[in-house]
Amino acid sequence: MNELSNSLAAADIAHQLHPYTNARAHEEKGPMIITRGDGIRVYDSTGKEYIEGMAGLWSVAVGFSEDRLAKAAYDQMLKLPYYHTFAHKSTEPSIRLAEKLAEMTPEHLTRCFFTNSGSEANDTIVKMVWFMNNALGRPEKKKFIARHKGYHGITVASGSLTGLGGNHRDFDLPAIPVTHLTTPHFWREGAEGETEADFTARLLKEIEDTILAEGPETIAAFIGEPVIGAGGVFVPPEGYWPGVAALCKKYDMLLIADEVINGFGRLGTPFGSQRYDFEPDIMTLSKQISSSYMPLAAIMLTDAVYDVIADNTAKLGSFGHGFTGSGHPVACAVGLENLKIIEEKDLMGNAARMEAPFQEGLRKLLDHPLVGEVRGVGLIAGIEFADKTTKVNYAPAGSVAAKAAALCTEEGLIARNVYETLALCPPLIVTEEDVAEILARLGRALDRLSDWAKDEGLI
Ligand code: PMP
Numbered sequence: 001m002n003e004l005s006n007s008l009a010a011a012d013i014a015h016q017l018h019p020y021t022n023a024r025a026h027e028e029k030g031p032m033i034i035t036r037g038d039g040i041r042v043y044d045s046t047g048k049e050y051i052e053g054m055a056g057l058w059s060v061a062v063g064f065s066e067d068r069l070a071k072a073a074y075d076q077m078l079k080l081p082y083y084h085t086f087a088h089k090s091t092e093p094s095i096r097l098a099e100k101l102a103e104m105t106p107e108h109l110t111r112c113f114f115t116n117s118g119s120e121a122n123d124t125i126v127k128m129v130w131f132m133n134n135a136l137g138r139p140e141k142k143k144f145i146a147r148h149k150g151y152h153g154i155t156v157a158s159g160s161l162t163g164l165g166g167n168h169r170d171f172d173l174p175a176i177p178v179t180h181l182t183t184p185h186f187w188r189e190g191a192e193g194e195t196e197a198d199f200t201a202r203l204l205k206e207i208e209d210t211i212l213a214e215g216p217e218t219i220a221a222f223i224g225e226p227v228i229g230a231g232g233v234f235v236p237p238e239g240y241w242p243g244v245a246a247l248c249k250k251y252d253m254l255l256i257a258d259e260v261i262n263g264f265g266r267l268g269t270p271f272g273s274q275r276y277d278f279e280p281d282i283m284t285l286s287k288q289i290s291s292s293y294m295p296l297a298a299i300m301l302t303d304a305v306y307d308v309i310a311d312n313t314a315k316l317g318s319f320g321h322g323f324t325g326s327g328h329p330v331a332c333a334v335g336l337e338n339l340k341i342i343e344e345k346d347l348m349g350n351a352a353r354m355e356a357p358f359q360e361g362l363r364k365l366l367d368h369p370l371v372g373e374v375r376g377v378g379l380i381a382g383i384e385f386a387d388k389t390t391k392v393n394y395a396p397a398g399s400v401a402a403k404a405a406a407l408c409t410e411e412g413l414i415a416r417n418v419y420e421t422l423a424l425c426p427p428l429i430v431t432e433e434d435v436a437e438i439l440a441r442l443g444r445a446l447d448r449l450s451d452w453a454k455d456e457g458l459i
Helices: 003-015 022-027 065-078 091-105 118-135 156-161 195-215 239-249 303-316 330-345 345-365 399-410 432-456
Strands: 034-038 041-044 051-052 108-115 144-148 180-183 219-224 252-259 282-285 296-304 370-376 378-384 417-420 421-424
Touching: 034 296, 041 156, 051 399, 051 432, 065 330, 091 108, 091 296, 108 118, 108 303, 118 156, 118 219, 118 252, 118 282, 118 303, 144 195, 180 195, 195 219, 195 239, 219 239, 239 252, 239 417, 330 345, 345 370, 345 378, 345 432, 399 417, 399 421, 399 432
Parallel strands: 144 180, 144 219, 219 252, 252 282
Antiparallel strands: 034 041, 041 051, 108 296, 282 296, 370 378, 378 421, 417 421
């Protein structure tokens, strides 16, 4: 470590409380300080190079050195660094981006509301749904259905929708009425002898039974990620989403697709709801919307949802909700340029083309003694560590995935351990050579993992 790294590390330990970090362990270990980026690669303060196999936090579609985004931010900062969108004010970047999103998303999604983060977007959606049902004179229709292991953020309402114990425990969540149902993960949740079709039917029955038990007049909406991301990468079974959509229609519930990770080509289709063939009433977008160069999220609404909200704002005199940064002109200018790059470079098409080499390469890891399942579509994947026959994860919980991620880091590949799974979600700009290099580094890390597991007596 050089002198600058040491002094930065000391200051980090002295002054930052890090998200999703064991603070006491951090005081011992110190930070890994990332200082610069280049394409799919980032470099730490010691000069070590890594392939960013997670695109940051599932988000940097265009890679870490896109000059056009820097220029878009700079130009907008010089012209108008900030203005808001409250009370009839607007700015060109927010208008152009809203228009672009209406054009890119499925045709029935026409209206857009901007926030700074995915969590704020989902919190806003909860409030919109409540606002709507109050306006429609059905104030009892307020409950949500979500899934275990779904991830929708960490603010009070979005954190309640998230179905992960660590986001609830000691935070007094859930704080809104929400029921979490079975994760749509056939390999883990499928019963002995059950086919995938039976599994889908069982999950749909569970949803319908829940609606009937609670009373359809009390259930406002179903929210889910088409492919679950941060909870461990779970690909839904065949027929699940069209079935969910049919139930939402039957019981007059809104269907919310949280496409914060899936959106803008991650699954090899523009949006995840298109890959799984359903039409949400509301869609949450963030991350790849700006490649995370600026904080930005958007909520897409149908005309039908918009009209109920708009009518009520006319009655009340205003929509009493919005962020200082809603439609921030710099974030929107960067987002707009980022989406142009995604289109011009056909990065969504690239994700579709890279699916086969990436996913097929990863499936070869099923031979590895510690790997229970390899799953994923497009350019998102999870490798779950478990005994192949019993499917039991290794003790202590999460330890093998954590070791795998640490060994990947040593081998120059940033991957992320989420519970028992090692996740990969590379930038959409990856080439076939990049995919081969990711697989090579991962392969070396997992070879070392086997040696470690033997020493630990796990295998
Ligand atoms: N929804 C999904 C599907 C996400 O993956 C995330 C972030 N991982 C969020 C919402 C929350 O977004 P943010 O971290 O920007 O609040």
